[in-house]
Amino acid sequence: MTFKWRKWNNILHRDIGYLIAALTLIYGISGLAVNHAADWNPNYKIEKEFVKIDPITSTGRDEIVAEARKRLNLVDEPRNVFRPDRETLQLFFEGKTYSVDLPTGNVLVESTTPRRVLFEMNQLHLNAPKKAWTYIADLYALSLISMALTGMFMLRGKTGITGRGAWLTAIGVLVPVLYWLYYTFA
Amino acid sequence: MKIKFSLFALALLIATLAFAGEEKNYGTDISLKEKTAIADILASPELYNGKQVLVEGPVVDVCPERGCWIKIGSNKEFESIRLKVDDGEIIFPMDAKGKNVLAEGTVSVKTISKEDQIKQGEHYAKEEGTTFDPSTVKGPKTIIQIKGMGAVIK
Numbered sequence: 493m494t495f496k497w498r499k500w501n502n503i504l505h506r507d508i509g510y511l512i513a514a515l516t517l518i519y520g521i522s523g524l525a526v527n528h529a530a531d532w533n534p535n536y537k538i539e540k541e542f543v544k545i546d547p548i549t550s551t552g553r554d555e556i557v558a559e560a561r562k563r564l565n566l567v568d569e570p571r572n573v574f575r576p577d578r579e580t581l582q583l584f585f586e587g588k589t590y591s592v593d594l595p596t597g598n599v600l601v602e603s604t605t606p607r608r609v610l611f612e613m614n615q616l617h618l619n620a621p622k623k624a625w626t627y628i629a630d631l632y633a634l635s636l637i638s639m640a641l642t643g644m645f646m647l648r649g650k651t652g653i654t655g656r657g658a659w660l661t662a663i664g665v666l667v668p669v670l671y672w673l674y675y676t677f678a
Numbered sequence: 679m680k681i682k683f684s685l686f687a688l689a690l691l692i693a694t695l696a697f698a699g700e701e702k703n704y705g706t707d708i709s710l711k712e713k714t715a716i717a718d719i720l721a722s723p724e725l726y727n728g729k730q731v732l733v734e735g736p737v738v739d740v741c742p743e744r745g746c747w748i749k750i751g752s753n754k755e756f757e758s759i760r761l762k763v764d765d766g767e768i769i770f771p772m773d774a775k776g777k778n779v780l781a782e783g784t785v786s787v788k789t790i791s792k793e794d795q796i797k798q799g800e801h802y803a804k805e806e807g808t809t810f811d812p813s814t815v816k817g818p819k820t821i822i823q824i825k826g827m828g829a830v831i832k
Contacts, residue, residue, distance in 0.1 A: 536772050571776035572736040574751045584776025604772045620769040
């Protein structure tokens with residue numbers, strides 16, 4: 493009985509493909525999102541709004557906070573309060589920060605909302621959880637390597653690695669090599 | 679099947695909500711026991727340069743792009759210190775803003791040139807989505823920050 497390596501190659505390619513389909517979508521979608529981080533924030537939707545209140549005239553810290561909250565109609569207790577300088581008061585709430593310019597009453601309201609699903613995908617892609625996820629990501633990387641290798645040997649004949657496959661694989665090799673040469677020497 | 683899936687989704691939601699309010703660890707575990715006041719570091723940076731410290735305070739700002747730094751409010755008014763981590767080493771969430779953090783790291787005191795300050799100012803402004811006026815930079819400046827290793831946000 494001969495070992496039918498191509499049959500096993502194809503079975504491996506198929507089953508690993510099923511196993512990593514979800515992760516490939518996560519890494520692929522997040523890759524697109526993170527790749528353009530210079531143009532947009534892939535994790536959060538940050539909205540800035542300016543509002544105007546009367547200038548804050550109180551002098552003590554607690555009084556300033558109380559007056560600002562009253563003028564802004566903020567009933568809830570802030571998570572925290574900070575004064576980066578004498579003229580500014582920051583009130584922190586969940587997902588929202590009020591930066592009050594005390595002498596003018598100009599207020600910057602910054603709301604931060606995570607881009608649900610994409611945020612989680614990016615966290616996994618960038619290995620924010622660390623710990624066990626590092627090993628899952630390693631396994632995924634090994635699976636991708638095995639997909640590339642088994643993929644090349646799935647078919648025989650004209651469309652296999654000795655025919656059309658050789659040309660396409662060569663193009664795939666040339667893309668990073670040529671780009672790297674261009675990047676290094678141009 | 680549908681019921682099983684709904685129960686699973688519900689359990690997942692409950693677990694998520696249960697963990698949502700808890701403190702969260704980032705990076706390496708905290709090893710120091712004694713805290714150093716941020717005001718002390720800022721008052722005498724040369725004493726702390728290169729030393730490992732444990733600081734505590736409110737998170738008053740977070741790098742919105744990569745979560746690679748946080749600003750921690752000092753125990754003294756109008757002061758804060760930046761805790762910077764290597765990109766990808768720790769990713770601080772924006773949701774940390776306003777929460778309290780206990781963070782450990784090494785104090786770094788550097789004097790940076792006018793040109794580097796402008797570059798850094800422009801970089802941070804881009805990250806924060808604000809603008810930076812280079813004319814505000816008058817000359818070399820001493821930058822005091824903490825290279826973060828671990829943090830607990832609660």
